[in-house]
Structure formats: structure tokens, C-alpha cells
Amino acid sequence: MGRRARNLTGQRFGRLVAKYPTDKRSGTAVVWHCxxxxxxxxxxTSLGLTSGRTKNCGCIKKDITGFRYGRLTAIRPTDQVRHHTRVWVCLCDxxxxxxxxxxxxxxxxxxSCGCLSKENWEKGYERMREANLRDSLVDGTNVSKLTTTPNSNSKAKVKGVCFDxxxxxxYITFQGKRHHLGRYSTIKDAEAARRQAEDILxxxxxxxxxxxxxxKK
Ligand SMILES: [Zn+2]
Ligand SMILES: [Zn+2]
Structure with a gap:
């Protein structure tokens, strides 16, 4: 023997602080009150403490200090329990x-702290926007313009018909070209001509x- 037991008084091991050595021994290791x-x-035991195997009283079943999960690094446990597991303070990248x-x-x-899902959402939104832009110009046609809804400032209240x-x-505009469909004495006839052109083009x-x-209406 001859080797003096290490004095651990006041030393911190994870969540534990060694207070005083007890009379108990585990093998040759001194059992400390913490x-x-x-x-x-x-x-x-002094061995458990100094080797890093014993870091708490048993309140933290799994010690993940320093572990990485995506962008998060576990820093320290809190006293809270949520969804039956310990809540940890994490530091995001x-x-x-x-x-x-x-x-x-x-x-x-x-x-992540939430920054990852925000980025993913923004990426998704960007992709969606690009897809929409792509779709709206098919074969040089702006699909959103192929509508039977008249412009709000149109007096005739029928798309493709104006009073002149x-x-x-x-008239009808298709792929950048305006086609004149004739002049009519009634709005009904003008509308019919427009509808026929819509159906064809x-x-x-x-x-x-x-x-x-x-x-389509
Ligand atoms: Zn504890
Ligand atoms: Zn973050």
C-alpha cells in the first residue's frame, strides 16, 4: 500500500461534487459522499469519479454532453423532463x-435550433417558385393569360371583346400574337366568335x- 488516497474534496465530476470520503471501500477505491x-x-467510488464513469447521482440516465446531433451539440442537461426524456441545452452551429x-x-x-427547417422551407419555396415560372411559359405561352376572365377595366365585361x-x-391574343375576330353588332355574337377562337387555339x-x-367558365 503506502499510496495515499487522493483527496477529491470539492472537485467536480460532471454533475457531482465530491464532499467527503466515507469509511467504505470498493476494492481499494475510496467511496466518496457526493x-x-x-x-x-x-x-x-474515487475510481468511478476520476475515470469519468460516474457523472451524476443517476438522475441523468444518458449523458450526451458534447455529442452532436445534426447542427446541435449537447451542452448540459436541464432539470426539465419532456416526452419522458431529459431536456438538454444544445448549441446550434x-x-x-x-x-x-x-x-x-x-x-x-x-x-437544429430551427434554422435548418427555415432554410429547407426557403429552398422548397424557391423550387416551387421556379417550377411555377417554368410552367407558366409553355411553348412560349403564358398560361396564366389564357383566361376567360375579362380585365376589370373592360367595358364590354367579356374577355376578348371591346366596344369600338x-x-x-x-379578338384573341395567343403566343404573343393578337388575332382579330371581326366586328359584331351584338355583344353575344362577338362573345361567340371569341369562344370559338378560344376552342380552336x-x-x-x-x-x-x-x-x-x-x-374555363
Ligand atoms: Zn442528480
Ligand atoms: Zn441554428
């Missing part, structure tokens, strides 16, 4: 601290693009 951050006290239950970390449900020098003039277009929905 106080845990949770408020409870417990006994731990973006610099933000957040509180996450252990179960959400180990299950891979939470991987005592007559109703029908747009019908063909929508038939060859079945993925697009036609805005």
Missing part, C-alpha cells in the same frame, strides 16, 4: 442555444399539354 446538481446526494428533449435528439427529429365605334370587336394547346388546367 452532491449532485439535482440536489440529491449519492456515494461514488449558427450560434443559437436551444432546449431539446433527449428523445428528439437521438431519434433525429430535431437537428358602335360595334363589338372580338387554346383547345389545341391544352390538348397537347394535358398537365395544365384550363381556366
Amino acid at each position: 452532491e449532485c446538481d439535482c440536489g440529491r446526494s449519492c456515494e461514488a 449558427c450560434g443559437q442555444e436551444c432546449h431539446v428533449p433527449l428523445g428528439s435528439l437521438t431519434a433525429g427529429i430535431v437537428k 365605334a358602335g360595334k363589338y370587336r372580338a 387554346w383547345g389545341e394547346f391544352f390538348d397537347s399539354h394535358p398537365e395544365l388546367k384550363r381556366d
Whole structure:
């Protein structure tokens, strides 16, 4: 023997602080009375403490200090329990601290302070916007313009019909080209001409693009 037991008084091991050595021994190791951050006290062997195997009174079943989960690094446990697991303070790569239950970390449900899902949402939104832009110009046609809804400032109240020098003039614009469909004494006739042109020009277009929905009254 001859080797003096190490004095651990006041030293911290994880959540435990060694208070005083007891008379008990575990093999040759001294059993210490310790106080845990949770408020409870417990006994731990000097070997368990110094080797890093014993870090708390048992209140923290799984110590994940320093473990990484996505962008998060577990910093320290809190006293809270949520979804039956310990809530941990985590530091996100973006610099933000957040509180996450252990179960959400180990299950891979939470991987950031929230910055990741915000970025993913923004990426998704960007993709959606690009897809919409792509779809709206098919074969040089702006699909959103293929509509039977008249402009709000149109006097005739029928899309593609305007009142011109005592007559109703029908027209249709397709793929950047305006087609004149004639002048009519009644708005009904002008509208009929416009509808016929829609069926011919747009019908063909929508038939060859079945993925697009036609805005039809
Ligand atoms: Zn404890
Ligand atoms: Zn973050």
C-alpha cells in the first residue's frame, strides 16, 4: 500500500461534487459522499469519479454532453423532463442555444435550433417558385393569360371583346400574337366568335399539354 488516497474534496465530476470520503471501500477505491446538481446526494467510488464513469447521482440516465446531433451539440442537461426524456441545452452551429428533449435528439427529429427547417422551407419555396415560372411559359405561352376572365377595366365585361365605334370587336391574343375576330353588332355574337377562337387555339394547346388546367367558365 503506502499510496495515499487522493483527496477529491470539492472537485467536480460532471454533475457531482465530491464532499467527503466515507469509511467504505470498493476494492481499494475510496467511496466518496457526493452532491449532485439535482440536489440529491449519492456515494461514488474515487475510481468511478476520476475515470469519468460516474457523472451524476443517476438522475441523468444518458449523458450526451458534447455529442452532436445534426447542427446541435449537447451542452448540459436541464432539470426539465419532456416526452419522458431529459431536456438538454444544445448549441446550434449558427450560434443559437436551444432546449431539446433527449428523445428528439437521438431519434433525429430535431437537428437544429430551427434554422435548418427555415432554410429547407426557403429552398422548397424557391423550387416551387421556379417550377411555377417554368410552367407558366409553355411553348412560349403564358398560361396564366389564357383566361376567360375579362380585365376589370373592360367595358364590354367579356374577355376578348371591346366596344369600338358602335360595334363589338372580338379578338384573341395567343403566343404573343393578337388575332382579330371581326366586328359584331351584338355583344353575344362577338362573345361567340371569341369562344370559338378560344376552342380552336387554346383547345389545341391544352390538348397537347394535358398537365395544365384550363381556366374555363
Ligand atoms: Zn442528480
Ligand atoms: Zn441554428
